[in-house]
Structures are given as structure tokens and as C-alpha cells.
Amino acid sequence: MSLIVANELEKTYVAGDIKVEAIRGVDFTIEAASFVSFIGPSGSGKSTLLNMIGCLDPPTSGNLVVAGQEITGLNRQEAARFRGEHIGFVFQDFNLIPVLTVFENVEYPLQMVQNWPKAKRRSRVLEMLDAVGMADQAHKYPSQISGGQKQRVAVARALVTNAKLVLADEPTANLDRETAGRIIDLMKKMRDEFATTFVFSTHDPRIVDNVEITFAIEDGKLMRNEIAAGGGHA
């Protein structure tokens, strides 16, 4: 079953008289529970594509269906609601909230976005922290844990809402080789365990080696896709 379907997707930025075509007529499909990466040089448009899939940036034209919903026409409020319900994010800089503990960071989307009841929230957070191996660090603040641990917490936060899709923008860029490897393994394990689709924007060959489909982007165009295993086609 297709989780993401993009059709003739375009994104043009206008600054005064200058027009920049960041994405030019891209078509692709990503199946549910797949492990996918967009690769390409800086400025190729991979982050723009990820932002459009994540309802953070609306396309200029074309169609984009995520989790069965056409998302191109969503307004600000609807987009926020859609992200909260269906999409998890993992950032290059981890982006944990510094004043919240590990537990509270993972709890945040359930509490502030989805309004889960307290008891249900607690068991779900503990389940996710256990899944990413951070249950024993739950009471610590982000400043008290390592970069790899922060990214584990970020993965738990992205998955805690049962998100169908996790978008990860350069998730290993700020991690050492060994830690990056462990994070990739963790995300793969999460995909297997929760049937979540992971879509990466990355330069990191370690991620590329592990994904099932790689979409290569250059100058806003989808140049090729390489299928290692599983579904997905351009």
C-alpha cells in the first residue's frame, strides 16, 4: 500500500524578481513500512522535498498524498494537526526541548499535541523509551546525555504517537561513526517493530547502504532510484 504519492510536484521560491525552481515536476511513490532515502548534493532540493512531505512547506503545484490525504491545500492549522497525527520528525541537531527531561520530551507530542490521558501517556512513553534503550535515562535532561542518546530520544519522540511516517533530515550528521551506526540500526528495528515508514534526507553513505530505496535528486529533479529491497518506484 502506498503511503506517499507525489505527482508532478513543483516548488518555486520567489525573491523579488528572482525565481528559484527548487523542485521541478517530481513523481514518486513510497510504500508503507519502507526505509527510504533522498540523496543529492547541497541545494539539490532533497530537504525541500522532505519539508513538502512533512507538511511544513506547501508545493507550488502538483499533487502530494500522504497517508491517504491530499496535503497540498492544507492551511496552517490543518497542516499542524496532520503533522501531529501522522508524522514524526528526527532532526540533525536532535532538537530536544532543553527544559524537559528525556521522559517529558517523549511525552510532549502525546501531552501537547494529541492530549492523551496521563496513565496511557506514561505507559506509552515508557514503552518507547524501553524500545530505544533510554528507559534508565528518563529523568535526565538533554544536557545530561550524549549526542547518540539524544538522537535515540528524538526517535522515541517521533514514534511515540504511532506516526505512520518518520522524516529524518540528516539524522546522523552530528554523530560519530559508531553512534551513527547504532542509530541507523535502531531506526531499522523500529521500522520492523512498528511498521513505520522512515524517509531520510542524507549525505551519509551508511544510511544509503541501509535503506531499501534511494532517490537521487539533482537540480530539483529526480534523476534515478535504486531499489535494494522492498517496494517503491519513481
Add this chain to the structure above:
Amino acid sequence: MLNIFKLAARNLLRYKRRTLLTSMLITLGVVAVLLFISVSGSFKAMMVGQITDSMLGHLQVHKKGYVASVDSLPLNRNLTGKQVNKVKQLLEESEAVEAFSMRIKLGAMFSNFTETTNIRLNAVSPLAEMATAPLLTERIIDGEKDGLIKPGEILIPELVAKGMKVKVGDAIVLVANNKDGSVNGQNFMVRGILEGISGPGGRDGMIHINDARSLLRIQGPEVSEIAIRLKDIDDLAPVFAAFKQELGSIRNKMDKPLFEVHTWEKLSPFFNIAKMIDLMTLFIKIMLVAIVLVSIMNVMIMAVFERINEIGTIAAIGTAPAKIMGLFVVEGFLMGILGTAIGTVLSLASIYAMNISQISFDFGRQTGLLLSPAIATSDVVIIGLIVVAISVLASLQPAWKAARMDPITALRHV
């Protein structure tokens, strides 16, 4: 909502020093305003008390047109016995009235048998007058205070005493025009010297009301004015309105009002000073508003600027713009609450300390007046509400900016 408060409180604690400094600024503003209100209020209440309790009373009733022509002390504008009884009945039935005093105001020639001058006099019943103006006896700077005045005695204003070189115990004579144009004279013994105060009647002498009746050859209970003391001066406005309506409805044969009612505020020039104190209080409040507005707005703008990336993160996760806005507004609200709470506690402690310290001051010829600052609960509540409301208001613009922030731009911010 509780979660937003928790997160907002954590964010404030993140920058402890800045939160503390801003709260201190608000605290200082609150302390300044509350102390000013309490001290100026104490000063005002004391001065109002001096004026109403030593001369004017809280309210006065006259025959219509008397106050406009009070300079000539017209005997033909006195209240008749029938009119006096009507007012008396109303005052006796009112639960708000503590006491009232019937007065005859008159002008006379004052002679010490070698020199003659003019004098203005209040003729009173001593018991009723002392109940209506309880501080009146304090104005007797020389002579017997107890009992105020007896028939055949006169209290003379200090300036007349000095000018005419009259002492306590001296004999003097008063000669007064009667209503019919005839003249009558009567001997008096100087009982005491009366301190002058500013305002109408503040430099008048005093005789017993029965002496005034015989001097002026007045038959019956005719009087010039009825001074009224209320149980609680805070009831002045409603009682005044009620009396005005009640007495205003009584009309003469020409269908014109018979009576006029005035509050002390209309009769004394000190009311303008009291209004100036109120105006100064208003300006101090405006300064407080400015302090709170600028400090909170400054902090919240900084808070938004410093947390752009974080705002991008919570927006990307799916936090509704309204919640992001709420988060920053609550931060401003909490700082306002903190500053107000500390400021109120410090102010109340300072007021308590001032009362314990028994600070005294001089006002005009009055020395050793005790400063007894007090603050009404309503003032504390109003100031608190103003500070909190302004704190929220000052947070709105930065909070709005945070809520409207583009998540992508915010996430890219370093």
C-alpha cells in the same frame, strides 16, 4: 492548560537571572505604587478628617441659595422652624447619620470697649456640635476645651484675638443687625481662642446658639445651616444622593426647591488638593504600567528570539499555533504574577513597619501628626490585576510572532 503553565514555568527558570531581574523591576513598580497609595491615602484621609471633623462636617443642608450668598451671611435665608423639622426628621431616620448640628451663622461688630472690628460667628449647640465636629475642641489653642461653649461665652478666632489684644477671660460686646434691620448688643466673656483653618468658616468665632437667638431676636428654632456627620465617610456619595433626592423633592409654593445639600468636597478648597493627590496616584499607576509593559515586552521578545529553533521544533511536531502563543503569553503572565506577589508582600510589610515606627509629620500649624498608611484590599487587587493584564498584553505581540513563525525558517535558525 496546566501543561502549558508547567512548560512556561520551566522556561522562566531556564533564565533565572533574567526572570528575577524582570520580576524585581515589576516588584519595584508595585511597591512604589502601593506605598504611594497608602501614604498619600493616609495623608489625604487625615487632611479630610481634619477639615470635616473640626469644622465642616461631611454634609451640609441650607436653604436654597444660601451657599451662593454665604459671604453676606444673610439672615433672611435661614431655614424656618418647619423646614428644620423636616430635615431633622430625615436625619434622625437615616441609619448612615452619626450626628448633626444646627448652626446660626452671623456677622457682628466686635468691641473690646476700646476698639471695634467685624467678626463672623457660628452659633451652635455644644453637644451636637462636638458630636458633629469631634476635632473642633482641638482647635481651641487657649482656654477651656471641655464642653466647648456655654451661654454668655465666646470663642474668638486667633487673628481677632491678636488684632484686638483680647485674652481669655476678657469681657467683650457683640452688636449685630437683626433680620428686621434693628440692632442689638450683648456682652460676652472670652472663653477661648480658636485656631484658624483654611476653608469656609475656618476663621469664624463661636457662641452658644441661644445667645445668637437672643442677640438676633430670633424666635423659634430657625437656623442657617445643618452640618451632618456620617458614620462612615465612604458612604458619602450614596447618602448625598439620597438626601439630595429626598430634600430636592420638597418644593415651595412657587414650585422651586426649598433646600440645597452640599458635600464637604463642594464646600472646601482642600478637595482640589485631594484631587491632585488622586491625579498623582494616576500618574504613578501609568508609570507602573509603562515599567511592566517595557520590561515584559523586552523579555518576551528576547525569549522568542532565543528560542526560534525550539519554536520551529514544537511547530514541526504538530503543536497548534494557538498553543505556541499560549505558551509565551503564560510566561508573561507568570512573570507578572511573580512580580505582583513579591511586590504586594513587600508593600504590606513596609506599611506594617511604617505603622509600627510611628512616623509623625507637621502640616501647617499642626505638628506631630501621625502617619498611619493603610491600603485597601480593593487597591491591592486593582494594582495586581493591572500588572497581570499589562504583562499579558505585553506578551501578546512576541507570542503572536512565535505562533506565526514559519517552522522551516525557525528550524534553520542557528
